[in-house]
Amino acid sequence: MSVTVPQASTGPVDLVGRRVRVKVPATSANLGPGFDTLGLALARYDELEIEATDAAAHDIEVHGVGEGEVPLDETHLVVRAMAHTFSRVGVEMPSIRLVAHNTIPHGRGLGSSGAAIVAGVVAASGLLEGVVELSADDLLEIATELEGHPDNVAPALFGGLTIAWVTPEGPRHKKLIVHRGVSPLVLVPEHEMSTALARSLQPQSVPHEDAVFNVSRSALLIAALIQSPELLLQATEDKLHQNYRAQAMPETDRLIRVLRAAGHPAVVSGAGPSILVLASDPSARAEAVRLVEESAETAWQPLPLAVDFLGATVTPVAD
CATH class of the missing domain: 3.30.230.10 (Ribosomal Protein S5; domain 2)
Structure with a gap:
């Protein structure tokens, strides 16, 4: 420095x-x-x-x-x-x-x-x-x-x-400007998650095909966020960390699967247990909130946030 x-x-x-x-x-x-x-x-x-x-x-x-x-x-x-x-x-x-x-x-x-x-x-x-x-x-x-x-x-x-x-x-x-068509939604549960615990669930190595998969999706995600929001569902696919951490936050994992099956680009926010939905517009964001309210077993606070x-x-x- x-x-x-x-x-x-x-x-x-x-x-x-x-x-x-x-x-x-x-x-x-x-x-x-x-x-x-x-x-x-x-x-x-x-x-x-x-x-x-x-x-x-x-x-x-x-x-x-x-x-x-x-x-x-x-x-x-x-x-x-x-x-x-x-x-x-x-x-x-x-x-x-x-x-x-x-x-x-x-x-x-x-x-x-x-x-x-x-x-x-x-x-x-x-x-x-x-x-x-x-x-x-x-x-x-x-x-x-x-x-x-x-x-x-x-x-x-x-x-x-x-x-x-x-x-x-x-x-x-490198800072990039997010496309105006991206409407983030964070869904916050009542329970916490330890970042150290989440990281401890990561394997030391992953299959080569999983690494290649994530490289392609990471590159696609940049394009989706700054230029082509319609690609966000495919671009937010992951094989590197979320599946390994699912056992520590089963409801987060279940709700992400429900949201993605309905077409919402949902991922774990950071180390979790919150869920980030990169919605395409405010109406899609409202639909994701409704879906979680119907599917969740515990209380989740929806936070519609701007970038x-x-x-x-x-x-x-x-x-």
């Missing part, structure tokens, strides 16, 4: 009083065949306000999702991401006052941990404006170090549809 550190910042840096507002979208990774590579930013957000203070300890307040559940000290994921960012650029992190208003569901495959990491990274970059300049590649690299892979943090950072890959020089991404095209934003807050 190469960052620009002005000579004046080599001594102690006084950031006390600086305040930023951060907004980060939810994301859905994989999108069927694009395992650990493709991600989509969705218009559901965590919004935070962070101020550098001279207090003896961090002051953290959480509203909405995670309230009363997430830690309110230095182990909070946003704070950990901020601390990692400050450490990577060689600047001492001040105490912070953090107020978070969260709407991204936790443990449901909508990138909540990636959003928290991105929130911390961009908050740190905002507080360090004029002291340390971080490029887009720097932000992606720091976020990926914490998340482990770039498929969620890339769309959370940059918005839209992202292709993410890793090079010897670090992770990279977010901006990604994470950080805005200085004046006194």
